[in-house]
Amino acid sequence: MRTLEQILSLRTYVRGIRETRQGGKLIGFVPTMGALHEGHLSLIRKAKADCDVVIASIFVNPTQFGPKEDLAAYPRTFARDQQLCMEEGVDALFAPTVEEVYPSGFQTVVTVPEIAKTLEGEIRPGHFAGVATVVLKLLNIVLPDRLYLGQKDFQQALVVDRMMQDLNHPAELSLVPTVRAADGLALSSRNAYLSAGERRSATVLYGALQAARAVVEAGEMSAEVALEAMNQVITNEPLARPDYICIVNPATLNPVERVDEAASLAVLAVRIGTTRLIDNAILIPPGSATTRLRFMWP
Ligand code: AMP
Numbered sequence: 601m602r603t604l605e606q607i608l609s610l611r612t613y614v615r616g617i618r619e620t621r622q623g624g625k626l627i628g629f630v631p632t633m634g635a636l637h638e639g640h641l642s643l644i645r646k647a648k649a650d651c652d653v654v655i656a657s658i659f660v661n662p663t664q665f666g667p668k669e670d671l672a673a674y675p676r677t678f679a680r681d682q683q684l685c686m687e688e689g690v691d692a693l694f695a696p697t698v699e700e701v702y703p704s705g706f707q708t709v710v711t712v713p714e715i716a717k718t719l720e721g722e723i724r725p726g727h728f729a730g731v732a733t734v735v736l737k738l739l740n741i742v743l744p745d746r747l748y749l750g751q752k753d754f755q756q757a758l759v760v761d762r763m764m765q766d767l768n769h770p771a772e773l774s775l776v777p778t779v780r781a782a783d784g785l786a787l788s789s790r791n792a793y794l795s796a797g798e799r800r801s802a803t804v805l806y807g808a809l810q811a812a813r814a815v816v817e818a819g820e821m822s823a824e825v826a827l828e829a830m831n832q833v834i835t836n837e838p839l840a841r842p843d844y845i846c847i848v849n850p851a852t853l854n855p856v857e858r859v860d861e862a863a864s865l866a867v868l869a870v871r872i873g874t875t876r877l878i879d880n881a882i883l884i885p886p887g888s889a890t891t892r893l894r895f896m897w898p
Contacts, residue, residue: 601686603693607741610655610694614743617653625652629744629771631735634658635675635789636684639779643748644688646776655742656685657694659701664730675792694742701737709733712759712766718853719867720755720878723843731756732763739769747771752778752786754865754880755853778879780806786879793875801839802872808833808845809881812866816883821860823847826883834870843869843876850882859883 604610617625628651630643636658647654658681665671678695685693709729715721716728739747747764749757761773778786784806785791785799794802808830815826827847834840849856850865867880 601682601690601693603682603695605694605696605700607696607700610692610741613692614655618743626746627651627653627655627742627744628746628748629738629742630654630656630690630748631738632656632658632681633660633674633789634681635677635792636681637779637787637789639750639752639787641684641688642779643750643776644685644690646774647746647748648689650774651746653691654689655692655694655744656690657696657738657742659694659696659734659738661701661730661734662698663702663733664727666724666726669724670790670793673793675789694738701734710736710763710767712762715755715758715762715853718755719844719846719848720869721759723869728756728759732759735760736763736767736769739764739771744771747773748776749773750778751775752788752879754850754867758851758853784810786877788877790875790877794872798839798872798875801837802875802877804833804837804840805868805870805877805879808868809866809879812847812883813881816859816864816885819886821858821885823856823859823864826859826866830866830868834868839872841871843871845870847883860885860888862888 604613628647630647632640644654644656660674662671682693710732711729712732721728757775780786783803785802811829811833812826815829830845834842845868847856848854848865848867850863856864864883865880866883869876869878
């Protein structure tokens with residue numbers, strides 16, 4: 601595996617793949633902020649299964665962190681991440697510095713105003729502009745055929761999908777299901793911030809999603825009833841402080857009143873102590889199909 605820090609070396613590497621006998625090969629790209637866990641590795645494995653060449657990136661993108669967020673404290677485990685990428689058969693790891701990605705004079709920003717104005721975007725102003733901008737830059741550098749993102753950050757995937765469509769980026773987006781710990785907690789680099797007690801409490805996010813699922817699977821069509829079940833689970837956990845708990849249309853992120861027509865998305869952000877966790881689940885009413893989702897679904 602090559603580790604490349606410069607845009608020029610990555611471009612040369614990719615051009616080499618395209619221009620030599622490997623020209624017809626599919627390139628898959630997995631962008632990450634490092635502190636890799638099984639969730640990231642499942643993206644890499646999916647990319648390996650689908651593509652001939654897999655490029656991963658590790659870049660803690662400063663522009664997607666708000667002034668009061670955890671940029672300085674964000675876990676950085678580069679040597680271990682590099683080892684894991686090698687073990688998973690990543691062909692090239694792109695690990696640029698902040699100066700490489702944002703040289704002096706940098707000023708262009710990509711915004712996706714509608715999708716980004718609710719949920720995470722409402723609580724974290726500017727976050728998705730940082731995400732959309734860096735993802736487009738990475739796509740322009742790597743020029744992959746496929747981009748792999750995780751369902752855990754569902755709104756992020758919607759923002760990127762919209763941006764790619766609006767700006768005619770030819771890569772295909774593939775969404776990979778959320779990988780969870782045995783007790784249901786979605787794996788996240790931020791789980792490292794949790795104390796042992798907080799880690800136990802953090803299972804309420806999954807508990808709330810399961811409660812919503814149980815309501816819908818029992819044939820209840822009212823989103824309000826499913827929301828009530830979610831709220832109940834969160835309220836019962838003293839360490840949990842919700843930022844939002846919603847049931848939305850997964851294409852628009854607008855709240856739905858009924859979950860009877862097609863798949864809906866239960867989505868929540870909860871603070872456990874000082875750590876902010878997010879999670880989501882697709883709610884499929886009995887007898888319905890997930891046809892409203894535009895992503896490739898495994
Ligand atoms: P991050 O390093 O947090 O920016 O995440 C990099 C990619 O990994 C994003 O596409 C995330 O959605 C995805 N990801 C993070 N956690 C998980 C998980 N538990 N399961 C699947 N994908 C994940």
